[in-house]
Structure formats: structure tokens, C-alpha cells
Amino acid sequence: MINPLRGMKDLTFEESRRYIHIIDTAVAIAKRYGYSYIETPILEETALFKRSVGNSSDIVNKEMYQFEDKGGYDVCMRPEGTAGVARAFISDKLDRQPIKQKFYYHGPMFRYERPQKGRLREFHQFGCESFGEESVYEDFTIIAMISQIFDALGIGYDLQINSLGCSECMPPYKQNLVSFLADIKGDLCEDCNRRLDTNPIRVLDCKNKSCRLLLSNAPKLINNLCNECDSDFKKLTLLLDHANIRYTIDTNLVRGLDYYNKTAFEFISNEIGSQSAIAGGGRYDRLVEFLDGKPTPAVGFAIGIERIMELVKMPKTLPEGIYLGAMQEEAVELLLSLAVRKRLKTKVTVEYHARSFKSHMKNADKAEAKYVALIGEDELKNGTIWIKDIENREEKTIPVENF
Ligand SMILES: [Zn+2]
Ligand SMILES: [Zn+2]
Numbered sequence: 001m002i003n004p005l006r007g008m009k010d011l012t013f014e015e016s017r018r019y020i021h022i023i024d025t026a027v028a029i030a031k032r033y034g035y036s037y038i039e040t041p042i043l044e045e046t047a048l049f050k051r052s053v054g055n056s057s058d059i060v061n062k063e064m065y066q067f068e069d070k071g072g073y074d075v076c077m078r079p080e081g082t083a084g085v086a087r088a089f090i091s092d093k094l095d096r097q098p099i100k101q102k103f104y105y106h107g108p109m110f111r112y113e114r115p116q117k118g119r120l121r122e123f124h125q126f127g128c129e130s131f132g133e134e135s136v137y138e139d140f141t142i143i144a145m146i147s148q149i150f151d152a153l154g155i156g157y158d159l160q161i162n163s164l165g166c167s168e169c170m171p172p173y174k175q176n177l178v179s180f181l182a183d184i185k186g187d188l189c190e191d192c193n194r195r196l197d198t199n200p201i202r203v204l205d206c207k208n209k210s211c212r213l214l215l216s217n218a219p220k221l222i223n224n225l226c227n228e229c230d231s232d233f234k235k236l237t238l239l240l241d242h243a244n245i246r247y248t249i250d251t252n253l254v255r256g257l258d259y260y261n262k263t264a265f266e267f268i269s270n271e272i273g274s275q276s277a278i279a280g281g282g283r284y285d286r287l288v289e290f291l292d293g294k295p296t297p298a299v300g301f302a303i304g305i306e307r308i309m310e311l312v313k314m315p316k317t318l319p320e321g322i323y324l325g326a327m328q329e330e331a332v333e334l335l336l337s338l339a340v341r342k343r344l345k346t347k348v349t350v351e352y353h354a355r356s357f358k359s360h361m362k363n364a365d366k367a368e369a370k371y372v373a374l375i376g377e378d379e380l381k382n383g384t385i386w387i388k389d390i391e392n393r394e395e396k397t398i399p400v401e402n403f
Helices: 013-032 046-052 058-062 082-091 136-153 170-187 190-198 200-205 209-215 227-242 305-309 329-342 357-366 377-382
Strands: 043-045 065-068 074-077 101-110 122-131 158-163 261-269 276-283 298-304 322-326 348-350 371-375 384-389 395-399
Touching: 013 101, 013 122, 013 136, 013 305, 043 046, 043 082, 046 058, 046 074, 046 082, 082 101, 082 122, 082 298, 122 136, 122 305, 136 158, 136 227, 136 261, 136 276, 136 298, 158 227, 170 190, 170 200, 170 209, 190 200, 200 209, 227 261, 261 298, 276 305, 298 305, 322 329, 322 357, 329 348, 329 371, 329 377, 357 371, 371 377, 377 384
Parallel strands: 322 348, 322 371
Antiparallel strands: 043 074, 065 074, 101 122, 122 298, 158 261, 261 276, 276 298, 371 384, 384 395
């Protein structure tokens, strides 16, 4: 017997129903916000992720599904969605067009890490990327969209926001932070010490309790923003206030790559174990340029589907469509051709084998059908069909051609 690979799984029945409901809901809302679907390859050149996700990140260091293909190319299964969409934006020369471009995507992502509950090697994300708009109005709009998606799915969340500044205010802050960290270096954990050299901003992100305590006195970028970043961030908080979207400011919410700037946000759920991010995103105005495209401001986010599958409140399924059954074999042929016609408009279940009234009614119930329609001996002789509205219990016999 062949089983799925470690950390990978099949989605069936209830799980796949949840999955599709999440995607359908998110897609419907993204379309209302003017996003169009983009599909990019799962396999990309490894160099794309090394450059965009960052060589010093855990993803690139340890978790990439990377291999040499038969042609000797260094390739990688995408660990996240933004890099591929930004690459497509550039290779399809969309960065040369003057209009704004907004894309949504969804599909599998791959990270080679130790599988544990809620953490698979193949997992799924829904995400959006908006290119060409530098105004903080777009940051607000994208956050509003995510909150509507979670509201529509019946999922509670805490929104945390921060500003990562810009090329003017981030570097002097970073220097400040590095000299603060140098003093407490000996008391910080191993991870922090490694990050201090490769990516000092990410030290703020450490989940270690004793580190967090030490870092609570660290200088805060939010108090050291340049005028433009400061006024943008204030504008964002005002817009969220006006839209009644609750948030907290988390000064330790960081990204640590140079092309991320200004708005950063995370949606956190308290319902799955310890605080867990169910969506994250922000502004990345320099990524397109970083990947050799024309400088293009951009903002985006991704939602982790597996993380919210348990949380989503599924709508009640209503009875739908018709169940067709025959009391004798000779009528099945007629039912099959009727079914083809009926399926132009509605869901139809045809029972091939059962012949008793009782089992037909039971099967119709199982099929969650709204109507049951049967052809018995009399109906076959008279060219009619018997129909019952299961909920109203109304029944009638009509000519087959009117069915
Ligand atoms: Zn700034
Ligand atoms: Zn630490």
C-alpha cells in the first residue's frame, strides 16, 4: 500500500468541504475589491526564493523543498506565494504598464520541516498582492478586506499592526537597536545571538520569555519614524478606528527584510493553542525593484488555510436538487436521459439499483435532495413521473415531458 508522504495529506469529505468554503468565501470578497486570479508555477528557480524570502530566513536556511531537476537546474517548490507573484509581475512585464494590478491566488505551498499538529509540509494559502499603489489608503483597504473574509467565515481574531519605517528612518533605528542589543547580548538566547549578526531587527521577534523581558526596554521604531512614515501610520490607525476595526499596536511585529517597509500586520487567533497567526502581510515597496523590475509600490497578505479550517463556522447545508429512482429496471434508462436534461439546471442524484419505495425515500434523505421523483409500473405505462417535495410533503404526478 502506498501512503501519502510524511507531512502531506489528502483532503476529503468534511475537510474538503471546509477548504472549498474558505476559498470560495475569500475569492468572492477579493473579487469585490477588484482582485483577479493569478496562477503561478509551483516550481521556481531556487534563486527566486533565496533573493525574495531572504538567505538568512529559516525558510531558506532549513525548510526549502529544493532539488536539482533532470536538466541540472536548482529548483524549489514554492514555500510561499508572494515571490512567485512578484516574479510573474516582472516577467510578464506588468511592471511596465501604468495601471494598478491586483491579484489573488490560492494553492499549495511546501516547507520541509518537522511535521507537527497544524504544521504540514504541504499546506495551503490564500493571498492577495496589490501592485502600483503607494498610498496608505490601500493598506487600510487590504486590512478591511481580510477582516471581512474572517467575519464571513465566522472566525474571531485580534489584529496587530506596526510600522517598519522606510529607508530614511529604519537604518538609524537599526543602529540604535544594535547598540542596545550589544549591551544585553550575553543574556539573549542562541537564536537572538545568531540574528544579531544576520538580521538584528528579527531579534525583536524572539518568542523566548526571558528575551522578551529584556527586549521590552529596547528602543521602538514606532517612536522614531520619519514624518512621512509617522503620518501614514497615524492615518492607518484613524481609518481603522472609523471603520470599527479593532487593533493593537505590536512594536515587536517585524519582518526583517529590507524590501518590507511601513505597514506590517498580523491577524492572530486565540482559539488554536497559543497565539497563532492566521494571516499576515504588509507593504513591500522595494521587492519588485529587488527582483530587477521597475520600482513598484506593493502591499499584500496571505491566509493560512489549514490554520483556519478548524475555526470556520460552516453554513448549514440546505436540501437541494432532485433524487431520481425507479421501481423497476426498465425505467432506469428513461431516468438517465431525464437526469441529463435536469442537470442543466440543478443537482440530480440517480439511483441505479434500489427498487423499493422505502429505500428510495431513505436514499433521497441521504442525498440531501429537495425533491424525490420516482417512476413505477403505472408511471412507466402512462408516461408520467411521481414527484414529492420532501420538506412540504406535497406530491403530484405529471407527464414526463413536463418534468
Ligand atoms: Zn520613514
Ligand atoms: Zn531570544
